[in-house]
Amino acid sequence: MRRLALTGLALAMTTALTACGGSGTTTAPATAAADPAKVSGDITVLTNRTDLVNDGTMKKYAAEFAKVYPGVRVTFEAITDYEGEVKIRMNTDNYGDVLLIPNAIAKGDYPKFFAPLGPAAELSRKYQFTGSGTVGDQVYGIVSFAAANGFVYNKDLWTKAGVTAWPKTPEEFLTGLKAVKDRTGAIPLYTNYKDGWPLTNWTNANGSVSCDPKADQALVTEDPWAAGKDLNVIDSLLFNAVHQRLTEKDPTTTNWEDSKKFLATGKIGAMWLGSWAIPQMRAAAATAGQSPDSIAFMPFPSQAGGSFCSVLNPDYQYAVNSHSTNKAAARAWLDWFVDRSGFSATNQGVSPVRSDPLPSALKPYSDAGVKLIELDTSRRVTVDNIDKESEVGLKSPDYRQKLIDVARGAAKGDLSGLLADLSARWKAGQQAAA
Structure with a gap:
């Protein structure tokens, strides 16, 4: 299972949370005692990974943690609709001791809900990606892992279609998709339109096209859908793939769980996802005897x-929940899970711990000299405000679902009109947020 996309409802709930949530919170920092034997208490950890709770994987992590912190008892609460349920619970004090920060929570509101973990200058020496959780000079969230982005694809299928080298341009990629369709009969590219959230991952290509670490900052002042800009290239590729009938025939019937086995068995050529999806697809292949x-x-x-x-x-x-009465125990779990559990490597993600090696699935990237870049998100609060004012929804599937509908002829319009509308709305958002 994966994170749920930010929807219009989530945006509405963000407003409610800002108004109602976080009252009475404490700014006491979450620190773990130097001596693990002195840390004790019961903590609840909220997670979106229902699969790992149901199959006992999280219990195994807790058992390993208990060897270091025998006085802490960990209980997991797996939530299927993680985004929807947790953001409602955050109108109260009861949202676990350790949790994953919901996407709907604006970065500027972190101090209202979460205990500070330490100064950014200090934690950034040990951890990567601390900018994502930093407000002012304090860090409120530590990234579980960072996913590299790319197309998860069935290499055997593409080889059968005669495509053995990575396409270097959108045009070459579309040509490759057509070869997959013509020579194998498989669905070249799968959008996962119905589930919605996979479409939001296309926004994560912003910066990959231009190889620009400041691509996120550029959203504050530039037109993201101007000719040649990253989002223009990204959305044009998706539109053209659908328009040329290189995606599933009826996107309203897609299914995420089914898509994994379809890709694993050569019925689907590729999906745009993060590196976290690789182990899930490989597990699906093994289950299918591939x-x-x-x-x-x-x-x-x-x-x-x-x-x-x-x-x-x-x-x-x-x-760490700022209302937690066991902050030392909560921080102990957070530190152990990030630093010592190996969770990021298992998910083929880049560890936030600077000294950790790259995951094995990214070796082809490393061998080919693919540059892995981290975006400067220091203006993310402003970007979020612009996105809200514009009603574009960079974290929502809605605008790309509309793009797909237009591309497949289910809605009126064309690509140039779609891009012009996005540009105009974003410009209005920039002016309103100024």
């Missing part, structure tokens, strides 16, 4: 200075 090695990863079809680039997008951040 070779897990057939599942591979390719970067967005664009190069800057002769190199492919892939933005590292931080996944959910771990935080």
